[in-house]
Amino acid sequence: MSSGSDDLKDLYQEVVLEHSKRPRNYRVVEGANHEAAGHNPLCGDQLSVTMKVDGDVIRDIGFQGQGCAISRASASLMTGVVKDKTRAEAEALFEKVHKLVTEGPESVDVESLGKLAVLSGVSEFPARVKCASLAWHTMRAALEGRDEAISTE
Amino acid sequence: MSSFDVQRVRQDFPLLHQEVRGRPLVYLDSAATAQKPQAVLDAIVRFYQHDNANVHRGVHVLSERATEAYEGARETVRGFLNARDAREIIFVRGTTEAINLVAQTYGRKHVGPGDEILITQMEHHANIIPWKMLCEQTGATLRVIPVDDRGELVLDAVDALLTEKTRILAVTHVSNALGTVNPVKELTRRAHAKGIPVLVDGAQSVTHFPVDVQDLGCDFYALSGHKLFGPTGIGVLYGRLERLEPMPPYQGGGDMILSVTMEKITYNRVPHRFEAGTPNLEGAVGLAAAIRYLQALGLDAIAEHDRALMAYATQALESVPGLRLVGTAREKAGVLSFTLEDIHPHDVGTILDREGICIRTGHHCAQPVMQHFKLPATARASLALYNTREDVDALVRGLHKVREVFR
Numbered sequence: 008m009s010s011g012s013d014d015l016k017d018l019y020q021e022v023v024l025e026h027s028k029r030p031r032n033y034r035v036v037e038g039a040n041h042e043a044a045g046h047n048p049l050c051g052d053q054l055s056v057t058m059k060v061d062g063d064v065i066r067d068i069g070f071q072g073q074g075c076a077i078s079r080a081s082a083s084l085m086t087g088v089v090k091d092k093t094r095a096e097a098e099a100l101f102e103k104v105h106k107l108v109t110e111g112p113e114s115v116d117v118e119s120l121g122k123l124a125v126l127s128g129v130s131e132f133p134a135r136v137k138c139a140s141l142a143w144h145t146m147r148a149a150l151e152g153r154d155e156a157i158s159t160e
Numbered sequence: 161m162s163s164f165d166v167q168r169v170r171q172d173f174p175l176l177h178q179e180v181r182g183r184p185l186v187y188l189d190s191a192a193t194a195q196k197p198q199a200v201l202d203a204i205v206r207f208y209q210h211d212n213a214n215v216h217r218g219v220h221v222l223s224e225r226a227t228e229a230y231e232g233a234r235e236t237v238r239g240f241l242n243a244r245d246a247r248e249i250i251f252v253r254g255t256t257e258a259i260n261l262v263a264q265t266y267g268r269k270h271v272g273p274g275d276e277i278l279i280t281q282m283e284h285h286a287n288i289i290p291w292k293m294l295c296e297q298t299g300a301t302l303r304v305i306p307v308d309d310r311g312e313l314v315l316d317a318v319d320a321l322l323t324e325k326t327r328i329l330a331v332t333h334v335s336n337a338l339g340t341v342n343p344v345k346e347l348t349r350r351a352h353a354k355g356i357p358v359l360v361d362g363a364q365s366v367t368h369f370p371v372d373v374q375d376l377g378c379d380f381y382a383l384s385g386h387k388l389f390g391p392t393g394i395g396v397l398y399g400r401l402e403r404l405e406p407m408p409p410y411q412g413g414g415d416m417i418l419s420v421t422m423e424k425i426t427y428n429r430v431p432h433r434f435e436a437g438t439p440n441l442e443g444a445v446g447l448a449a450a451i452r453y454l455q456a457l458g459l460d461a462i463a464e465h466d467r468a469l470m471a472y473a474t475q476a477l478e479s480v481p482g483l484r485l486v487g488t489a490r491e492k493a494g495v496l497s498f499t500l501e502d503i504h505p506h507d508v509g510t511i512l513d514r515e516g517i518c519i520r521t522g523h524h525c526a527q528p529v530m531q532h533f534k535l536p537a538t539a540r541a542s543l544a545l546y547n548t549r550e551d552v553d554a555l556v557r558g559l560h561k562v563r564e565v566f567r
Contacts, residue, residue: 015514019507019565050506051523051536073536075504076566132510 017128018135019076022084027076032086034069045072045145046158047137052078056145063093065150070142077135082142084123094150101143108139164461170546172197172453183516186554191336191364191495191542192520194389196450203449204391204442214438216415230441233448234431237396240451241381242372245401250431251444254395255363256286258382259330261397261434262359263290265407266380267328273299276325278356280305280313280342282335282529287361291330300327307532311338311487318347322354329358333365337526337540338487339470339495341365348377357403363387367544368466368493370459379403385443389544390450394443397434404430411436454545462545466494469543473552477541480559486538497524497538500559503566505539511565512539515558 039057046053054072058065068090070082085104089097104123106115111130118124129139170176175195178185187195207229213222215230231246238246252258271277277291281304288302295302303321306314313331322329329351334341348358359380365371366383373381380403385394399407409416409427413436418426427433454462473496477483482501500508509521520540523530530536541555 012514015511015565018510024566049522051527051530053536075506077507135506135510138506 014128014131018132020125020128022122022125023080023128024076026080026083030070030079030083032069032083032090033071035071036067036069039067039069041149041152043145043149045141045148047074047078047141048158049137050075052138052141054078054082054142054145056082056142056149058146058149060094060150063095065089065092065094065097068146070145074141075135075138077129077138078141081126081139084126085142085146088121088123089146097146097150101147104143105140108136164457164465166465166546166548169457170548172199173546174198174201176546180516180518181514186515186517186551188541188543188547188551188555189518189520190367190544190547191387191540193386193392194367194544195546196389196391196446197453199453200390200446200449204446207442207445212441215441216432226441229448230439230444233444236448236451237398240366240455241396241398242374243398244374247430248398248401248404250397250399250404250434251439252395252397252434253393253440254384254386255361255382256290256384256395258380258395258397259287259359259361260290261410262328262380262382262399263294265410265434266357266403267291267294268297269406269408271298271300271327274325275300275327276303276323277301278303278305278321278326278329280331281307281532282311282313282338282340282342282526283330283332284336284361284363285525285527286363287330287332287359288528304528305331307340307529309533310489311335311340311529311533312489313340313342313347315343315346318350322351322356324354326351326354326356329356330361331358332361332363333371334362334368334493334495335487335526335529336364336495337524337529337538338489338497339492340487340489341491341493344378345376352377364494369463373398385447385450388447388450389453390447391443394440394447396447401430404434407434409436410434413437415439457545465545466543469547469549469552470494470496472549473541473543473555476552476556477559480556480563482563483559486533486535494544495540495542497540499535499538500562501566503562505537507566508539508559508562511562512555512558515554515561517555517558519555 036057041058044055052074056070059067068086108129112127173195211225213226215227234246234249237249344360351358357379360378362381362383381398383396386392416436484499486497505521522537
């Protein structure tokens with residue numbers, strides 16, 4: 008059993024705090040051809056994702072919005088990782104991240120996740136899974152070209 | 161000569177005595193729902209072990225006892241609110257249902273196209289949405305009394321908003337998001353001067369100070385049992401008899417009728433007309449036990465404890481660097497809403513939770529008032545009669561920890 012304090016350190020790792028304070032790709036992508044809005048009605052967090060998709064490849068991606076440290080860090084990390092990936096690769100990453108934050112680091116090949124591995128601490132905090140996955144749900148909705156706002160509820 | 165001893169009071173609440181996350185539980189979320197004293201738990205168990213039967217129907221002894229318990233609970237609530245007549249007490253599921261009931265009965269009867277319903281910027285969604293729905297059904301318009309930056313109602317704006325088109329004023333007694341105590345007696349006086357009835361949302365008030373509906377003069381008063389240290393699923397709508405008598409029924413079903421043929425239905429008298437179906441008996445019994453428990457402690461003594469602890473907590477929180485109280489009304493009760501630097505309230509809540517401290521984070525089902533303060537969310541600590549200065553001190557230590565994590 009890890010103590011509450013260790014869990015906190017796992018959740019709020021340096022990388023997470025750093026990304027939440029200085030999020031990467033915090034912008035609207037110029038000439039975006041895919042976009043979606045995400046909303047967590049429980050906490051009022053909102054974010055939008057814009058993308059430029061060229062054929063099968065995500066050439067550029069940005070996000071904007073308000074949220075907690077976990078949702079901002081997850082969104083920031085996501086934009087860094089899915090850039091220049093194919094739709095299928097982005098989709099596969101989504102699945103892995105989802106498994107990571109819901110089932111914990113033992114459930115996935117953490118090595119293959121690179122920087123995203125810092126989100127593993129979320130699995131100890133069931134109430135925060137939605138925060139970590141909001142950006143990813145929104146990214147997927149943008150890829151699929153769904154118009155309706157994405158909700159974590 | 162108050163005999164209020166908070167350590168003894170805590171002994172009456174079994175849930176408080178546990179460790180969470182390896183630390184003693186510090187419960188500062190009573191504005192969401194309050195914990196229950198043993199007396200309430202015992203009353204519910206006793207009811208099921210001895211008196212359970214359906215009410216108002218049977219000729220047998222158990223039905224008599226159950227009816228006595230249920231109608232006795234109505235009388236207990238009457239005394240608690242100082243209503244004139246027990247028929248003015250309607251049992252509902254909670255504050256939300258009480259307000260929906262008034263909107264869909266009184267409202268549907270009296271509100272039409274071009275009419276106005278007046279609420280305030282600081283209402284809980286439960287005192288916004290039922291009126292918004294009524295407006296959509298009838299073609300009426302929702303008008304809003306603004307709040308200022310302290311979180312007080314702008315009283316200068318009220319008279320102009322009470323017009324010949326206003327059909328009802330609905331206002332909260334205590335704001336669940338800010339803690340502001342509103343001058344509902346004065347507002348009622350002003351509305352009545354123009355013949356406008358008043359509904360008061362009392363979900364957050366009755367837990368902190370005595371409420372006398374005759375003194376307030378309001379037409380309707382709504383409250384929830386679970387915030388008043390009673391069970392969930394039970395609440396009260398108080399309505400002045402002369403308002404309730406002409407109101408059409410709310411839901412249809414058993415107990416709300418006098419006679420039924422396929423051609424004609426004669427509705428039952430107040431309050432039964434508004435209580436269709438088998439009521440929440442254990443809820444009413446539990447709520448009455450909660451009220452008797454509070455009365456035994458002394459409502460004035462509780463108010464004094466809550467007031468003193470609120471003052472202590474306000475000062476303690478103001479000492480935390482980077483903390484900003486949201487809602488600094490001159491008169492507040494029970495609720496301390498705040499932000500801490502630019503740390504998101506959810507992160508504050510998660511870190512406090514790991515210290516065993518329960519608070520609420522989010523928009524508190526009061527998004528319009530959050531929009532006034534341009535905040536998506538706040539952290540909210542709320543106090544009750546079982547909270548101590550030590551609880552507040554633990555919160556302050558926890559907030560320092562939050563600042564450390566985010567340094």
